[in-house]
Each structure stands twice: as structure tokens, then as C-alpha cells.
Amino acid sequence: MKSGRLCVRFDDVIGHERALSIVRVHLENNRFSGAYLFSGPEGIGKRMVAKIAAAQLNCTKEENRPCGCCSGCLKTQKEKHPDLHIIARGRSQIKIEDIRDILKQANFRPYEGKVKVFIIDNAHKLNIEAANSLLKVLEEPPADVLIILITHKPQNIIKTVLSRCKVIKFTPMVRAQLENVLIKNYALDKTSAHFLAYYAEGRLGLALRLKDAPLLQEKNKIFDSFVLSSKPLDHNIMGQSKEQLQVCLNILASWFRDIYLLKAGLNDQEVIHSDRHSDLLKSARRYSYKQLDEIIWAISESVVYLERNVNSKLLLHNLGAQLWKA
Numbered sequence: 001m002k003s004g005r006l007c008v009r010f011d012d013v014i015g016h017e018r019a020l021s022i023v024r025v026h027l028e029n030n031r032f033s034g035a036y037l038f039s040g041p042e043g044i045g046k047r048m049v050a051k052i053a054a055a056q057l058n059c060t061k062e063e064n065r066p067c068g069c070c071s072g073c074l075k076t077q078k079e080k081h082p083d084l085h086i087i088a089r090g091r092s093q094i095k096i097e098d099i100r101d102i103l104k105q106a107n108f109r110p111y112e113g114k115v116k117v118f119i120i121d122n123a124h125k126l127n128i129e130a131a132n133s134l135l136k137v138l139e140e141p142p143a144d145v146l147i148i149l150i151t152h153k154p155q156n157i158i159k160t161v162l163s164r165c166k167v168i169k170f171t172p173m174v175r176a177q178l179e180n181v182l183i184k185n186y187a188l189d190k191t192s193a194h195f196l197a198y199y200a201e202g203r204l205g206l207a208l209r210l211k212d213a214p215l216l217q218e219k220n221k222i223f224d225s226f227v228l229s230s231k232p233l234d235h236n237i238m239g240q241s242k243e244q245l246q247v248c249l250n251i252l253a254s255w256f257r258d259i260y261l262l263k264a265g266l267n268d269q270e271v272i273h274s275d276r277h278s279d280l281l282k283s284a285r286r287y288s289y290k291q292l293d294e295i296i297w298a299i300s301e302s303v304v305y306l307e308r309n310v311n312s313k314l315l316l317h318n319l320g321a322q323l324w325k326a
């Protein structure tokens, strides 16, 4: 995306040069058909690219497709096109009923556009019956049907499904490159851009989702309240909801990982919290590698416990006791 506006054409996409070149060559040679698997980490724009490809197929203009402004393009972007079907946003499992629906729809001709596009997001959530049922359409997809599976866990998709898809891999940006993009295209200051680029591990989509949250201030509040004063962890600063606590725990883990990396001699600019460099160095003198290992392990275990709905007050109490005993 450029300048914060909606990404409706391939030229709007930043990064993903290799993946885009494959998609564009297939589209331009009318070979973008059948089944694809878009694979790569969460929050890097796989779904965005899938929608731009769908828009190109159902754009009503003759050239320079997708134009980004015809009804075909706009409806696709808003996920309102009658020939675009997106499955599994936030569901725990994709079931056979969902796939039966695809099989039924795939038999009809497109309503408005030229191609019926089915995007199965989080395709690793296909249960075994659903995956087996999907094979029927993957085996011999009708000419006017395109299926795009999207996943960040390709290892969880059964091999018979994988082998019938053309796989396109998406990779995060180099973090320093994302930092520059956030400064140049999104007018972020260097401190915020560095933090977001490194915290999001080069994933533009995630960095943009976090950009409007006061994460930079929040994370510094956590360090000032707990790490530097060794006070017990509490809900007032860490938040009440499970989601807030998870973010705070991930931030704490990233602090200790930074210390570990600095101790190991990593370049100052490569750490996430470079804005707190002198505090990181102070902490680095306090902990041994073994202690840091144990702390990072304890925090990641706490994240798992939190997912299992353990008592969060007790969890924070125990974790705090373990963190500051060093």
C-alpha cells in the first residue's frame, strides 16, 4: 500500500516482488486458473494480493486491469462481488458444509464477472472431511473457477490438497526496508517506524494494524513500571482482557530477547527496542544467558496458559515472581 490508501492494483503493493511477478505473468497469459496456495507468515498481505488478482479477473475494463474503479473492482475490494466467495474468517474449523457450498456454486456460471473466485483463508483449518471433499473440485476445476487457498501453516494442509495447488510463497520484508517504507510512505517518525518494523518482523500488514494503537507508549510504560523497578506485574498496566495481556506478554518477551541478542553481540540497530538502548544495556548486566533463557521460556509458557484460560491474576503474580528473582 502507498500513502495509507486502499490497495487496489498490483502497483500499489509494496514488496512481494517475486510472488507478484508470478501472479502477474499467469494473469497476463490467461494461465491464472485452477487452484493456488498462497503461503507465508500472517499479516504480510496474501489476502490483499488474492483480492487484487480476483479484481483483475472480474474487472470490466478492457485494458490496464484491474482499473480499481469499475464496479467489478470495487465490489471485489469490498468483498461484495457475487462471484467472489471468501471462506473462514476467524472460524476455528472449515467444515464439509462450507466445501459443499463451493462445489455447488462452482457448477454455476459466473453472475456478473468472467470467473468465480473462491478464497479459502486460513486453509490449514480445513478439517479432514472438508479437505477430502475439496479434492473433487481441485482435481478438475471448471475453466471459469479459481480457488485460492491462503495459509501461514502449510504443514497442516494434507498433501493431496497441496499437490494439486500451484504454490506461491510470500515472505516478509527485510526489517530495515520496512522501517524505511513506514517513514517514507506512512510519515512515521524514526523511533515508531523502527519499533513497528522490528516488532512486526518485517510484516507490513501487521505493522499497519499496530500503527494506530499507542503501542510504543504502552510498551515503555510496561518497561518503566515493571522491568526497571521489578514491581509485581498487575492488570492495571497490563490490561484486563486476554488479548491485551497477550500483547503485553509478547512485548515483555521481546524485551528479554533484545537483552539476549545484545549480550550476544548483535548490532544495536537490530534490536526491537533500540529507543531504550541504555536501559537494555543495564538489564543485560543483570541477567545471565541461563536466566534469560528461563525468563523467555516462562513468558512463552504464560502465553500458552493464558490461551487455556487460567486465572490471569495468579499467572501474572507467578510470572512476576520468576522474572524479578534474578
Ligand SMILES: [Zn+2]
Binding pocket: 058, 059, 060, 061, 065, 066, 067, 068, 069, 070, 071, 072, 073, 074
Ligand atoms: Zn476494474
